[in-house]
């Protein structure tokens with residue numbers, strides 16, 4: 001979005017990345033990222049039209065674009081003013097490529113300015129829903145209603161439209177809300193078609209990619225499985241690939257993809273750190289040894305982890321120990337696998353984009369968390385990241401198509417340090433067992449109530465607090481258990497979930513009756529920020 005909205009620095013994505021290759025027969029749209037909050041969303045909306053789409057740096061060269069052979073370009077919005085010194089600018093030669101270009105908000109202002117129109121601060125900033133009147137119903141506006149609600153978020157706007165442009169739609173305060181060049185395939189929208197507040201925004205993007213750019217809309221997750229299979233096979237040759245399995249969705253999908261692409265040439269390492277939830281190790285063994293027939297190495301490092309964690313209650317210290325021991329254990333096991341040259345990781349598209357965000361942004365803080373349970377670069381392997389182009393929901397679809405069970409594909413995230421950051425205070429085998437039993441009840445009741453998929457993350461936390469209670473006629477003095485459940489889009493911010501009282505009631509009754517040593521259950525009603533999702 002432009003001037004009035006929150007901003008983030010434009011992503012530092014490498015357009016030259018090995019994954020950004022032109023594949024014959026695949027229609028592709030590139031989104032040039034000028035720093036808008038919604039640049040990623042544009043990419044996603046285009047993919048929803050079954051057209052492959054990637055976000056690239058705003059300064060990608062025209063020459064590189066020619067090599068990648070996209071059918072169209074979209075210039076995203078951005079927080080700057082096009083006339084401000086140092087504002088992000090595209091390679092001017094992109095406007096002469098004769099590839100259709102759609103500029104959105106800041107992108108439109110760039111496009112119009114490059115073609116001789118003026119951009120000025122609007123008389124009033126426009127933010128929110130605005131009624132937009134369609135002037136020309138062809139091409140980009142094919143099948144659009146005469147009027148629709150558009151989402152605006154800008155201060156500057158295009159004035160003195162160059163004579164070669166014509167207006168396609170207007171709002172009361174912005175005559176040039178949508179424009180096109182009369183001879184060249186250049187289009188501009190001052191509003192944001194990618195956000196759901198714009199009615200029929202999906203249709204506008206569909207019209208751009210299908211009517212204007214001529215994309216066929218044939219891209220599917222399955223095309224991606226074929227593409228990744230081909231890329232993995234040609235890159236790996238006869239070498240062996242190691243995959244670190246955590247039991248979570250991303251690494252499981254990578255492992256399943258490897259199993260289908262290179263079969264016996266892949267080996268998976270699963271470290272049992274003693275901090276897993278009940279049944280987790282068994283599920284991994286069932287799926288990967290059993291179903292996929294993977295060369296699965298389960299390393300039983302429970303004693304090692306719990307030994308090093310004994311007596312440690314400081315959260316940061318716990319994380320440091322777990323991160324260090326994990327790398328040591330993983331490295332040792334990897335060394336025992338002969339001919340391993342590659343390491344496959346489940347890096348997702350948002351991670352790739354986030355890594356370009358500023359160091360002091362929220363994304364950066366979250367990432368330092370995520371390093372716990374991750375692997376350092378200096379392990380000496382060449383990296384394979386077959387999910388680099390995918391959003392989480394696409395990874396899930398891919399997992400289902402590869403034959404992973406729904407229960408795994410829709411699993412809530414589980415942190416690398418596992419139950420250690422949910423077992424506050426000292427970590428002992430008996431406290432972990434108490435936590436495991438309570439956690440199983442929480443998830444079980446959530447599933448029975450049909451709420452598991454509606455909530456993004458839910459779990460139990462064992463507190464280092466004993467309270468007085470009464471059971472039968474006797475006084476008790478036992479542990480307190482907290483239940484945490486959040487709804488969130490991206491895990492960077494989250495709301496506590498308004499759990500129905502009867503579900504909370506069932507959880508509490510069962511935990512107090514069935515889990516020895518717990519006599520009190522509380523519900524966490526803090527949002528993030530200021531709370532985090534995990535308690536440590």
Ligand code: XMP
Nearest residue numbers: 369370372373413415416417491532533534
């Ligand atoms: P917080 O607690 O920072 O968590 O609000 C945000 C999301 O990240 C997960 N998380 C981790 N995941 N290693 C991981 O792989 C970690 O060290 C880690 N710490 C937190 C957390 O479960 C939530 O989904």
